[in-house]
Amino acid sequence: EIVLTQSPGTLSLSPGERATLSCRASQSVRSTYLAWYQQKPGRAPRLLIHGASIRATGIPDRFIGSGSGTDFTLTISRLEPEDSAVYYCHQYTTSLTFGGGTKVEIK
Amino acid sequence: QVQLVQSGADVKKPGASVRVSCKASGYTFTDNYFHWVRQAPGQGLEWMGWIDPNGGGTNYAQKFQGRVTMTRDTSISTAYMGLSSLRSDDTAIYYCARMVAGGMDVWGQGTTVTVSS
Numbered sequence: 001e002i003v004l005t006q007s008p009g010t011l012s013l014s015p016g017e018r019a020t021l022s023c024r025a026s027q028s029v030r031s032t033y034l035a036w037y038q039q040k041p042g043r044a045p046r047l048l049i050h051g052a053s054i055r056a057t058g059i060p061d062r063f064i065g066s067g068s069g070t071d072f073t074l075t076i077s078r079l080e081p082e083d084s085a086v087y088y089c090h091q092y093t094t095s096l097t098f099g100g101g102t103k104v105e106i107k
Numbered sequence: 108q109v110q111l112v113q114s115g116a117d118v119k120k121p122g123a124s125v126r127v128s129c130k131a132s133g134y135t136f137t138d139n140y141f142h143w144v145r146q147a148p149g150q151g152l153e154w155m156g157w158i159d160p161n162g163g164g165t166n167y168a169q170k171f172q173g174r175v176t177m178t179r180d181t182s183i184s185t186a187y188m189g190l191s192s193l194r195s196d197d198t199a200i201y202y203c204a205r206m207v208a209g210g211m212d213v214w215g216q217g218t219t220v221t222v223s224s
Contacts, residue, residue: 001169032208032209033209034209035209035210035211037152037211039152044202044204044214044215044216044217045144045152045202045204045211045214046214047210047211047212049210050207050208050209050210050212051208051209051210056210056212057212088151088152090152090154092209095154095168095169096142096154096157096168097154098144098151098152098153098154099151100151101151101152
């Protein structure tokens with residue numbers, strides 16, 4: 001099973017700042033099957049990025065996915081107050097696993 | 108619009124079974140796999156498995172094999188997830204989600220299952 005490790009656990013930043021979230025895999029992941037989700041309290045997850053770097057429909061361009069192999073990154077270029085949430089990566093190369101999540105807090 | 112609507116919350120005793128439904132609308136039901144994901148209170152997302160609504164084929168996470176059964180009824184565009192031999196640590200929100208191109212783009216609202224004696 002591929003283990004995804006997300007860091008940091010919590011990120012506390014001000015509006016307008018850049019957030020960099022990491023997702024590291026225990027073995028190589030096909031970029032086609034690397035996705036990022038946003039989850040707000042009491043809500044279902046929302047697809048942000050698939051194929052490592054392709055924004056899902058309706059996702060603002062401040063959300064940027066990048067990376068390959070075992071290292072992937074979600075960058076939120078200019079934080080907005082509504083970006084406060086937990087962010088998860090997932091892979092679907094072999095079976096399917098989620099990372100443990102990164103909580104983004106807006107000061 | 109495309110949506111997945113799940114059945115309501117349920118409370119079960121340890122050892123019992125539960126079945127959660129997920130009704131699809133707004134698109135062709137058999138076009139995309141359904142995945143089931145659960146989230147225990149205050150915890151992260153845990154993948155349980157998928158079902159191909161076209162042929163009924165399934166793939167379950169190893170952790171749930173032997174306890175989980177995923178089925179579908181194409182006549183009513185509904186997918187089901189059954190979990191047996193429930194334990195207290197099965198208490199969670201259970202989500203269905205549609206998979207497209209490597210990402211789950213539409214999610215149900217979630218079904219809370221509480222296992223308590």
